[in-house]
Amino acid sequence: MNKGRLEAFSDGVIAIIITIMVLEIKVPEHSESLVSLKPLIPKFISYILSFIFVGIYWNNHHHLLHAIKKVSGAMLWANLNFLFWLSLFPFAAGWMGENHFALWPVIVYGVVLFLAAVAYTIFVIVIKRTEGRDSLVVQAVGNDAKGKISLLFYITGIGLSFINPWLGVALYFFVACIWFIPDKRIEKAMREQELNDAANRD
Amino acid sequence: MNKGRLEAFSDGVIAIIITIMVLEIKVPEHSESLVSLKPLIPKFISYILSFIFVGIYWNNHHHLLHAIKKVSGAMLWANLNFLFWLSLFPFAAGWMGENHFALWPVIVYGVVLFLAAVAYTIFVIVIKRTEGRDSLVVQAVGNDAKGKISLLFYITGIGLSFINPWLGVALYFFVACIWFIPDKRIEKAMREQELNDAANRD
Amino acid sequence: MNKGRLEAFSDGVIAIIITIMVLEIKVPEHSESLVSLKPLIPKFISYILSFIFVGIYWNNHHHLLHAIKKVSGAMLWANLNFLFWLSLFPFAAGWMGENHFALWPVIVYGVVLFLAAVAYTIFVIVIKRTEGRDSLVVQAVGNDAKGKISLLFYITGIGLSFINPWLGVALYFFVACIWFIPDKRIEKAMREQELNDAANRD
Amino acid sequence: MNKGRLEAFSDGVIAIIITIMVLEIKVPEHSESLVSLKPLIPKFISYILSFIFVGIYWNNHHHLLHAIKKVSGAMLWANLNFLFWLSLFPFAAGWMGENHFALWPVIVYGVVLFLAAVAYTIFVIVIKRTEGRDSLVVQAVGNDAKGKISLLFYITGIGLSFINPWLGVALYFFVACIWFIPDKRIEKAMREQELNDAANRD
Numbered sequence: 001m002n003k004g005r006l007e008a009f010s011d012g013v014i015a016i017i018i019t020i021m022v023l024e025i026k027v028p029e030h031s032e033s034l035v036s037l038k039p040l041i042p043k044f045i046s047y048i049l050s051f052i053f054v055g056i057y058w059n060n061h062h063h064l065l066h067a068i069k070k071v072s073g074a075m076l077w078a079n080l081n082f083l084f085w086l087s088l089f090p091f092a093a094g095w096m097g098e099n100h101f102a103l104w105p106v107i108v109y110g111v112v113l114f115l116a117a118v119a120y121t122i123f124v125i126v127i128k129r130t131e132g133r134d135s136l137v138v139q140a141v142g143n144d145a146k147g148k149i150s151l152l153f154y155i156t157g158i159g160l161s162f163i164n165p166w167l168g169v170a171l172y173f174f175v176a177c178i179w180f181i182p183d184k185r186i187e188k189a190m191r192e193q194e195l196n197d198a199a200n201r202d
Numbered sequence: 203m204n205k206g207r208l209e210a211f212s213d214g215v216i217a218i219i220i221t222i223m224v225l226e227i228k229v230p231e232h233s234e235s236l237v238s239l240k241p242l243i244p245k246f247i248s249y250i251l252s253f254i255f256v257g258i259y260w261n262n263h264h265h266l267l268h269a270i271k272k273v274s275g276a277m278l279w280a281n282l283n284f285l286f287w288l289s290l291f292p293f294a295a296g297w298m299g300e301n302h303f304a305l306w307p308v309i310v311y312g313v314v315l316f317l318a319a320v321a322y323t324i325f326v327i328v329i330k331r332t333e334g335r336d337s338l339v340v341q342a343v344g345n346d347a348k349g350k351i352s353l354l355f356y357i358t359g360i361g362l363s364f365i366n367p368w369l370g371v372a373l374y375f376f377v378a379c380i381w382f383i384p385d386k387r388i389e390k391a392m393r394e395q396e397l398n399d400a401a402n403r404d
Numbered sequence: 405m406n407k408g409r410l411e412a413f414s415d416g417v418i419a420i421i422i423t424i425m426v427l428e429i430k431v432p433e434h435s436e437s438l439v440s441l442k443p444l445i446p447k448f449i450s451y452i453l454s455f456i457f458v459g460i461y462w463n464n465h466h467h468l469l470h471a472i473k474k475v476s477g478a479m480l481w482a483n484l485n486f487l488f489w490l491s492l493f494p495f496a497a498g499w500m501g502e503n504h505f506a507l508w509p510v511i512v513y514g515v516v517l518f519l520a521a522v523a524y525t526i527f528v529i530v531i532k533r534t535e536g537r538d539s540l541v542v543q544a545v546g547n548d549a550k551g552k553i554s555l556l557f558y559i560t561g562i563g564l565s566f567i568n569p570w571l572g573v574a575l576y577f578f579v580a581c582i583w584f585i586p587d588k589r590i591e592k593a594m595r596e597q598e599l600n601d602a603a604n605r606d
Numbered sequence: 607m608n609k610g611r612l613e614a615f616s617d618g619v620i621a622i623i624i625t626i627m628v629l630e631i632k633v634p635e636h637s638e639s640l641v642s643l644k645p646l647i648p649k650f651i652s653y654i655l656s657f658i659f660v661g662i663y664w665n666n667h668h669h670l671l672h673a674i675k676k677v678s679g680a681m682l683w684a685n686l687n688f689l690f691w692l693s694l695f696p697f698a699a700g701w702m703g704e705n706h707f708a709l710w711p712v713i714v715y716g717v718v719l720f721l722a723a724v725a726y727t728i729f730v731i732v733i734k735r736t737e738g739r740d741s742l743v744v745q746a747v748g749n750d751a752k753g754k755i756s757l758l759f760y761i762t763g764i765g766l767s768f769i770n771p772w773l774g775v776a777l778y779f780f781v782a783c784i785w786f787i788p789d790k791r792i793e794k795a796m797r798e799q800e801l802n803d804a805a806n807r808d
Binding site: 007008011012014015016018019020022023025027028029030031032033034037048051055058059062066180 | 690
């Protein structure tokens with residue numbers, strides 16, 4: 001119903017999350033040399049990676065809500081659940097950067113990525129149920145292969161971190177790469193829908 | 203009149219409150235072991251509880267404003283008063299988590315919950331007065347039994363905390379549970395209204 | 405032209421300012437007694453006062469923009485200038501609370517209040533020029549007596565602080581009181597406009 | 607397509623960036639004298655300069671999106687890339703202020719300014735490609751001489767900083783001055799477009 005406000009609130013929360021992550025990169029006190037920035041490099045890398053992930057989620061969230069027709073109470077809660085896990089990104093990213101991609105921080109980061117992805121999947125399922133089998137969203141998301149692959153890669157990444165944390169980071173980054181492009185399926189389905197609508201109107 | 207801006211501003215403030223609460227969970231410095239996260243567990247529980255409360259308020263606020271037709275000056279101030287008390291959640295949640303749900307932090311948290319609930323009740327009353335007896339909101343909110351029960355439970359929770367703070371936390375959590383589902387009364391009243399409107403149009 | 409985005413951006417900035425002020429009230433570390441909250445009382449009073457001021461500005465800003473018909477480049481900058489001075493509230497409020505309303509913090513707080521009021525006045529003047537003499541805004545704001553009185557009271561408050569800082573605080577609070585009610589003039593002028601429009605349509 | 611949400615998200619991020627910069631000006635603890643504000647002066651100057659830059663970007667971003675007709679996936683990412691570099695302003699500004707405009711902080715600040723400008727230029731290019739050669743945006747932005755000059759001045763500023771950092775700051779400030787006025791070209795092109803549209807309608 002009031003889709004605009006759901007979008008506005010989510011945008012607000014995601015905008016704040018993406019911006020407060022940068023606060024973990026603290027200004028080095030009483031130090032003006034270029035060298036004093038060196039310890040900040042891992043934090044900066046962690047920030048870039050997390051910025052990309054939050055950016056991807058905002059992008060997909062944007063496309064997903066765009067295809068929705070009505071908002072239910074269950075959707076509001078599924079969305080809040082997703083935002084909750086997303087809100088742990090600044091902490092996880094900060095801890096991982098602070099400790100130069102050490103074992104446990106990388107694993108905790110992966111667990112947060114995994115749980116945010118699960119929460120997003122639940123959100124998609126709730127939307128599918130509300131919108132019905134023949135809806136635009138269902139056609140667009142399909143069997144959500146990319147989503148399922150991501151979950152698998154996060155778990156594999158967490159597992160491989162025990163061998164070498166950088167393997168975990170590499171796998172997380174790989175997931176980011178496969179999501180980098182906004183969901184073509186939804187865009188395609190919407191274009192077709194519009195063509196159909198136009199055809200029906202004539 | 204300009205309902206959209208009241209919603210946008212409230213969304214902004216609530217989005218910031220819900221997100222800065224997570225800043226109380228500070229990254230443990232120079233410590234990469236999993237054990238270093240253990241002291242953060244009570245803070246994390248406090249964050250979850252507070253996230254749910256703020257989420258409930260956003261949800262109900264969303265439904266409440268959706269049923270409003272015009273915005274008055276008194277509403278703007280009643281809304282700001284409500285947001286003021288909500289803005290104390292990060293402090294109260296942080297103090298409660300920091301001190302592992304000790305007596306006084308739990309009581310102060312309960313007092314903040316109670317005063318936010320009172321402020322929300324005042325907001326509802328102001329809306330009822332402005333919208334008039336036969337309005338959609340009044341029909342939807344009814345005698346607001348759930349709101350009154352919540353106030354009672356908060357006070358009981360504050361009182362029982364003197365026996366054991368966890369009793370207080372349990373009662374606060376119970377209130378969260380009864381509010382978890384968005385206000386069916388408003389949704390129901392709105393659906394009926396729409397049916398009536400549709401019937402009148404024919 | 406794109407009034408909505410000017411409102412949205414201003415709402416965002418004001419929402420953040422009003423919320424980060426509460427971050428100055430820091431959780432007392434390793435202290436669960438009620439007494440440990442005592443040093444926070446002046447910060448809390450400072451927060452309440454500042455929350456009311458920012459709330460008043462949001463309220464008046466809301467009414468002011470509501471009466472605008474088109475947005476010019478000069479308005480965007482006058483608005484940003486106003487938001488700049490408003491953004492100094494958290495610092496000024498935090499310093500005043502931290503130092504229990506001592507002389508210089510109270511004076512600096514007054515200077516920030518004064519300069520924010522000047523910036524708001526400039527914003528109103530820019531709007532008046534753009535909208536023209538016969539516009540809704542000009543009729544509504546009139547000679548802006550309340551605005552001029554406020555400036556006078558801020559200066560008086562700053563001066564009296566040298567005798568006793570609490571005199572200054574009292575005068576600042578007095579200004580808050582005279583602005584507490586949203587600008588009836590604009591609301592009244594708009595109602596009349598609507599009646600005229602309705603009459604012309606018939 | 608959903609231009610509104612792109613604007614809303616960008617507004618949110620820019621509003622947060624412009625406001626958290628002020629958090630770098632920390633309240634002096636246990637010090638109520640006017641003298642204790644003296645070390646904050648360079649931070650304050652750095653804040654003013656950065657506020658103007660972010661304000662300019664918001665202003666131009668506002669005008670740019672206003673002239674867009676449809677939003678593509680590439681635009682979303684080009685916009686996020688721009689917001690990423692903008693999010694480094696609070697860090698760069700804080701470090702420059704903290705170190706009283708010393709050599710490396712001034713250079714890093716210039717590099718961040720430069721990269722944000724590059725990201726903005728990329729955003730403009732992506733928009734031009736999507737909108738097509740005859741679009742409103744392309745006519746409005748033209749060959750983007752002002753943008754190219756800015757990039758040149760940033761590099762010159764970075765270079766001159768090695769002689770004296772204040773030369774660098776002076777050049778950054780000069781760029782701010784030439785952008786201070788919102789892009790008249792877009793405003794002019796849009797006015798012409800409207801006149802044409804009106805003429806065609808008759």
